[in-house]
Amino acid sequence: xxxxxxxxxxxxxxxxxxxxxxxxxxxxxxxxxxxxxxxxxxxxxxxxxxxxxxxxxxxxxxxxxxxxxxxxxxxxxxxxxxxxxxxxxxxxxxxxxxxxxxxxxxxxxxxxxxxxxxxxxxxxxxxxxxxxxxxxxxxxxxxxxxxxxxxxxxxxxxxxxxxxxxxxxxxxxxxxxxxxxxxxxxxxxxxxxxxxxxxxxxxxxxxxxxxxxxxxxxxxxxxxxxxxxxxxxxxxxxxxxxxxxxxxxxxxxxxxxxxxxxxxxxxxxxxxxxxxxxxxxxxxxxxxxxxxxxxxxxxxxxxxx
Amino acid sequence: xxxxxxxxxxxxxxxxxxxxxxxxxxxxxxxxxxxxxxxxxxxxxxxxxxxxxxxxxxxxxxxxxxxxxxxxxxxxxxxxxxxxxxxxxxxxxxxxxxxxxxxxxxxxxxxxxxxxxxxxxxxxxxxxxxxxxxxxxxxxxxxxxxxxxxxxxxxxxxxxxxxxxxxxxxxxxxxxxxxxxxxxxxxxxxxxxxxxxxxxxxxxxxxxxxxxxxxxxxxxxxxxxxxxxxxxxxxxxxxxxxxxxxxxxxxxxxxxxxxxxxxxxxxxxxxxxxxxxxxxxxxxxxxxxxxxxxxxxxxxxxxxxxxxxxxxxxxxxxxxxxxxxxxxxxxxxxxxxxxxxxxxxxxxxxxxxxxxxxxxxxxxxxxxxxxxxxxxxxxxxxxxxxxxxxxxxxxxxxxxxxxxxxxxxxxxxxxxxxxxxxxxxxxxxxxxxxxxxxx
Numbered sequence: 209x210x211x212x213x214x215x216x217x218x219x220x221x222x223x224x225x226x227x228x229x230x231x232x233x234x235x236x237x238x239x240x241x242x243x244x245x246x247x248x249x250x251x252x253x254x255x256x257x258x259x260x261x262x263x264x265x266x267x268x269x270x271x272x273x274x275x276x277x278x279x280x281x282x283x284x285x286x287x288x289x290x291x292x293x294x295x296x297x298x299x300x301x302x303x304x305x306x307x308x309x310x311x312x313x314x315x316x317x318x319x320x321x322x323x324x325x326x327x328x329x330x331x332x333x334x335x336x337x338x339x340x341x342x343x344x345x346x347x348x349x350x351x352x353x354x355x356x357x358x359x360x361x362x363x364x365x366x367x368x369x370x371x372x373x374x375x376x377x378x379x380x381x382x383x384x385x386x387x388x389x390x391x392x393x394x395x396x397x398x399x400x401x402x403x404x405x406x407x408x409x410x411x412x413x414x415x416x417x418x419x420x421x422x423x424x425x426x427x428x429x430x431x432x433x434x435x436x437x438x439x440x441x442x443x444x445x446x447x448x449x450x451x452x453x454x455x456x457x458x459x460x461x462x463x464x465x466x467x468x469x470x471x472x473x474x475x476x477x478x479x480x481x482x483x484x485x486x487x488x489x490x491x492x493x494x495x496x497x498x499x500x501x502x503x504x505x506x507x508x509x510x511x512x513x
Numbered sequence: 514x515x516x517x518x519x520x521x522x523x524x525x526x527x528x529x530x531x532x533x534x535x536x537x538x539x540x541x542x543x544x545x546x547x548x549x550x551x552x553x554x555x556x557x558x559x560x561x562x563x564x565x566x567x568x569x570x571x572x573x574x575x576x577x578x579x580x581x582x583x584x585x586x587x588x589x590x591x592x593x594x595x596x597x598x599x600x601x602x603x604x605x606x607x608x609x610x611x612x613x614x615x616x617x618x619x620x621x622x623x624x625x626x627x628x629x630x631x632x633x634x635x636x637x638x639x640x641x642x643x644x645x646x647x648x649x650x651x652x653x654x655x656x657x658x659x660x661x662x663x664x665x666x667x668x669x670x671x672x673x674x675x676x677x678x679x680x681x682x683x684x685x686x687x688x689x690x691x692x693x694x695x696x697x698x699x700x701x702x703x704x705x706x707x708x709x710x711x712x713x714x715x716x717x718x719x720x721x722x723x724x725x726x727x728x729x730x731x732x733x734x735x736x737x738x739x740x741x742x743x744x745x746x747x748x749x750x751x752x753x754x755x756x757x758x759x760x761x762x763x764x765x766x767x768x769x770x771x772x773x774x775x776x777x778x779x780x781x782x783x784x785x786x787x788x789x790x791x792x793x794x795x796x797x798x799x800x801x802x803x804x805x806x807x808x809x810x811x812x813x814x815x816x817x818x819x820x821x822x823x824x825x826x827x828x829x830x831x832x833x834x835x836x837x838x839x840x841x842x843x844x845x846x847x848x849x850x851x852x853x854x855x856x857x858x859x860x861x862x863x864x865x866x867x868x869x870x871x872x873x874x875x876x877x878x879x880x881x882x883x884x885x886x887x888x889x890x891x892x893x894x895x896x897x898x899x900x901x902x903x904x905x906x907x908x909x910x911x912x913x914x915x916x917x918x919x920x921x922x923x924x925x926x927x928x929x930x931x932x933x934x935x936x937x938x939x940x941x942x943x944x945x946x947x948x949x950x951x952x
Contacts, residue, residue, distance in 0.1 A: 221723070298840055320841040321725040322795035341843070343725025381725055405728050409719040 212510050215334040218325050219344035220385040228389060232354050235499070235506035241278060242501055252281035255512055258311040259285040260302075261338070262318040267473060267497065268338050268347070272315050275504035281312075281512075299323060300330050307331045312512055316340075334511045342376045347507060348472055349382035351500040353390060355492050356427055358499075359468055364391030369421045370412075371453060372431025372480055373402040373442070379472045380431055384410040397421035398431075398453055401442040418453060423462045429470045430455050433480045446479050456482040468492050525549050526941060526951075527562045531571030531902065535578055536871045537879050537891035546576060548898040551940035556892055567952035569936075571902060577874045578892050579611025579899030579937065581881040582852065584701075584755055584779060584827035587613070587644070590631060591620025596832040596919045598632065601852070602641035604830070604918040606944035608852040609934030611899035612643040612882075612889055616676045617654075624649045624660045626668035633669045641944045643899075645671035645885060647701060650689045654678040659689060666696055671885050674701035674755070677802065677847070681707050683740060690750035699884065700745075701753045704737035704762075705803070714843050716789040716804040724795065726842060729804050735761040742769045742776055753884060754778040756829050758803040760813030767822040777884050778817075779825035782851060782858035783924070785814045791924055797838045797845035798924040801831070815867045824880045826873075828855045832920030850923045853916055857930035860905055864931070870905075898941035905932040 209230045214222065223231075241249055257276040259269055269285065276283045288302065299318075306314060313334045316324050321341030328335040339345040357363055368387045374380045374396045381404075384394050388411035396403065396412045407414050415421040422428055433449055443449050455469070469481075469491045477483045486493060526548040533544040533556065545560040546553060562568045587601040596604075598615075605613050615632065617623030623632065629646045636644030648670035652658045662673065673693065679702060680686040686702075693700050710733040715721050717728020738754055742765065745752035757763060757780045766778050783801065788808050791799035799805055817823040831848025838845050859877060862868050868876070878901075882890025889899045908931045913921040937945035 298836075300839060318841070320843045322842045325795050326841060341725055342727070378725065404722045405717045405730075406719045406722045409722040 215511055216328040217336045217346055217507055217511070218328055219337060220346045220349050220382045220389065221344065223346070223389075225389050228350070228353065228386065231350055231503065231506050231510060232357060234510055235350070235354050235502040238505045238509070239499070239502040241505070242498065247278055248280060249278065250280045251509060252276065252279040252512055255281045255313070256311040257281045257283045257313045257315060257508065258306055259283060260288060260306065260314055260316045261286065262288050262316075262323075263339070265317055265338070267500070268317065271497070271500040272338060272504050275501050276508055278501065279505055279508055281508065299326060303327050303330045307333060313508060336507060336511070339378055341378065342381070343378055344382045345378040346382050347500065347504055348379050349386035351496055351503040352383055352429065352470060353386055354499045354503055355470065355496050356468060358495070359492065360426060363387060366392045366426040367395070367424055368392045368427045368429065369395045369397060369425040370429045370431065371397045371418065371421070371455065372433055374398060374407065374431070375402050375404040376434070377431050381410065383429060384412045388412070395421050395425070399443050399449070418459060419462050422459070422467075425463060425467050427468045427470060428455065428463065430481050432472065432474060433476060450479050454478075454480055454482060455485050457484050460485060466490070470496060473497070525566045527560060527566045527568040528576055528900070528902070529560070529562065529568050529570050531574045531576035533576045533892065534870050534874050535892040536875045537578070538893060540892070541871050546892060546900070548900075548938070548941045551898055551942070553892055553894050553896050553898050555894055569950060569952060574935065575870065575903040575905055577901050577903060578878045578890050579901050579939065580609045580856065580877045581612040581885070581887075581889055582610050582828050582830065582855070583614040583825060583881040583885055584781070585613045585615050585830040585852065586618065586832065586848070587615040587632075588832060589619065589635060590628065594919075595834050598635040598644065599639040599641065600917065600919040601830070601832070602636065602639045602644065604850070604852040604916065605642045606937045606939070607917045607934065608854070609856045609901040609903065609937055610642060610852060611901065611937060611939045611944070612645065612887065614645040614647055614671055614885060616674065617647050617649045618676045618678070622649050622653050623647070623670070624652050626661070626664045629665055629668040629670050642939060643887070643889070645887060647672045647674050649673065650675045650680055650700065651685065656680050656682055656685060659685075659692060662692055662696055662698055666698060671887065672699035672701050672753070674703065676703050679703045679705050679707070679737065683744065686741065687744050687748060690744050690748040690752070693750045694748065697751070699751045699753055701755055702737075702741045703755045704734055704741050706733045706736045709733035709736065714800065715792050716806050718789060718807060720789045720792055724792065729802070731759040731761055731806065731810070734759055734803050735765060738762050738765050742766070742774060745776055746772075746774045749775065752776045756781050756784065756803055756827070757814065757817070757823055758784045758806050758810060760810045763813045763817040763822055767817070767820070770822065777824045777880075778822065779827040780814050780818065780823050781827060781829045782855045783849060785811055785818065785862065786858045787924065795842040796924070797840070797842055798849060798922055800842065800845050800847055801829070801849055802847040815862065818862070818876060819868055819872070824876070824884065826855065826859055826876045827881065828852055832918050833922045834920055838922050848922070850916070850918045850920055852918065854911060854923060854925045854930065856903065856934060857932050860932035863905075898938055900938040901934050902936040903932065904935045907931070907933060907935070909933065
């Protein structure tokens with residue numbers, strides 16, 4: 209394989225197993241650039257990447273910007289009002305205006321599911337989805353795959369458990385699709401109020417008992433918990449969540465001693481994850497962040513070169 | 514409708530040799546109809562023509578009472594950029610409809626007799642269909658204060674509905690049903706439990722999970738239908754359930770009818786033609802409320818049409834401009850146009866053997882006339898000559914260019930459809946005659 213089928217990265221849903229492996233291989237080969245004293249190589253010189261964020265983001269945006277800069281692309285960041293109604297300009301008009309300035313890639317985050325797909329239909333530039341609503345966050349899933357592959361050698365046949373608000377997490381959504389595509393068995397757990405309507409549609413199995421969900425897992429992914437969803441509390445309190453669903457050393461006692469602990473960040477320490485767990489030697493949370501830059505470099509180079 | 518050249522020309526008209534399908538008279542056979550002064554004068558196996566009576570030969574065509582759509586949105590007053598009463602009636606006539614009942618969610622809403630009179634006046638000017646305004650149950654659909662039913666009925670309102678903003682407060686709904694008894698008025702309910710559906714943009718299930726879109730569970734409809742039926746039973750009011758979309762709803766209505774409760778129901782062609790799969794790719798043309806459901810529901814809807822649980826096929830014709838549809842799925846407006854695709858989609862059910870031709874006429878003409886209590890729905894002598902002539906076999910591809918509606922939000926564009934109206938007569942006058950077959 210030398211090219212991805214589509215110039216857009218809208219989601220894991222539209223990537224094949226081979227394409228995902230190809231992206232991971234590319235990311236691995238680019239990663240050592242990040243460890244050099246001079247962390248910049250020229251392949252994307254003269255290319256322009258627009259970071260169009262309709263939703264606040266710190267690490268994803270920084271990670272994408274760094275990835276582009278490491279490859280010598282010019283980058284511009286735009287923070288836009290979330291709703292086209294508020295802004296008085298439709299998303300398609302925004303797309304056409306940006307398009308008129310001839311960027312090569314539009315990295316886009318938007319609070320509504322499917323917005324990057326809409327954008328992709330209306331621009332000639334490549335669109336990378338940096339998170340859309342409760343739908344997908346493909347680059348996060350790719351960096352999770354990369355991190356697990358580095359540690360375990362292969363994804364095929366491993367057991368992955370994801371704990372938290374599965375229904376409203378684009379990370380969970382992309383992770384389930386990505387890990388199952390690569391041959392892993394994915395189990396989801398957490399409060400039943402936070403499960404998607406049909407988890408099986410994504411390929412996940414549900415296990416509401418946290419102990420049973422993690423006892424034979426090779427990888428445990430803990431999601432950031434948000435108490436409020438559209439004005440409704442899906443859980444009684446943060447305190448109760450921490451007690452019943454938070455990953456503590458005590459709960460981990462039933463898990464395999466070598467299981468990997470992951471979190472997409474930012475962590476609510478003491479709520480979904482105890483500080484000792486986040487800082488334990490099983491935690492690969494900061495490696496995920498490093499790999500994020502490598503994966504995003506891989507996406508940009510595969511799209512543009 | 515009177516005094517125009519065409520009405521004089523068509524003072525008398527003989528429709529000869531078509532297959533007359535009129536369940537109100539138990540007719541489903543070849544026969545002739547004589548129209549005189551806008552009224553059906555005579556209907557028989559064979560009526561002798563004379564040289565002075567213009568005669569239309571309709572061998573192989575179906576001749577049915579004018580279709581009646583009891584659920585459309587004509588958008589006027591207020592959203593004339595989407596549709597006007599005139600363009601909506603043009604689309605209706607092209608779809609074979611001679612009468613339309615229009616929902617009150619206009620701007621201003623049809624909460625006062627002045628708006629009702631305005632709609633009737635505009636419809637009279639257009640003279641393309643009988644238009645029956647549905648008024649709101651509560652003032653500006655606020656869910657609190659009842660509208661003046663007596664005054665609205667006096668002005669010409671045909672029924673009451675808060676449409677897409679259903680009356681959430683059960684006490685207010687009870688009041689509305691009780692008050693409707695004074696006038697024997699019909700209450701039409703868009704039954705939806707709002708807290709359960711809030712934020713939802715498509716059916717809750719496999720596809721919503723895959724697309725990462727918030728779902729609307731089927732029970733949001735079923736709970737609200739159960740409540741409305743319980744209130745109808747308590748009060749004795751005449752209740753009509755709009756756009757039934759789930760298997761559970763069909764079951765609930767079937768049981769209620771079995772217990773003798775005065776409830777009727779409609780579904781829309783998209784609920785027996787499409788499923789939630791149509792939303793894939795964030796297709797805003799497949800976004801409506803209630804949302805497209807699953808195959809199981811689609812089949813149950815067809816069964817409901819077959820066994821009479823569902824009385825009526827109504828389109829929920831909901832024109833929206835490109836502004837409301839070419840956008841993020843969550844922001845896109847609910848609804849699709851339906852007037853010009855209803856008949857071919859219903860004919861598809863006939864071709865599949867799911868319903869008979871008389872069933873189709875019952876669902877699209879006779880029953881809506883009876884439920885609304887309006888003329889039409891029959892070809893009995895003395896009735897107005899509201900007649901639709903159908904070519905049940907003609908294939909065509911539905912395109913925006915073919916459409917008479919001002920809006921083009923149909924998921925059926927590009928679809929190969931079969932069968933359509935080739936002539937629509939309103940009181941003996943052609944409102945649709947694209948090939949000028951009328952002598």
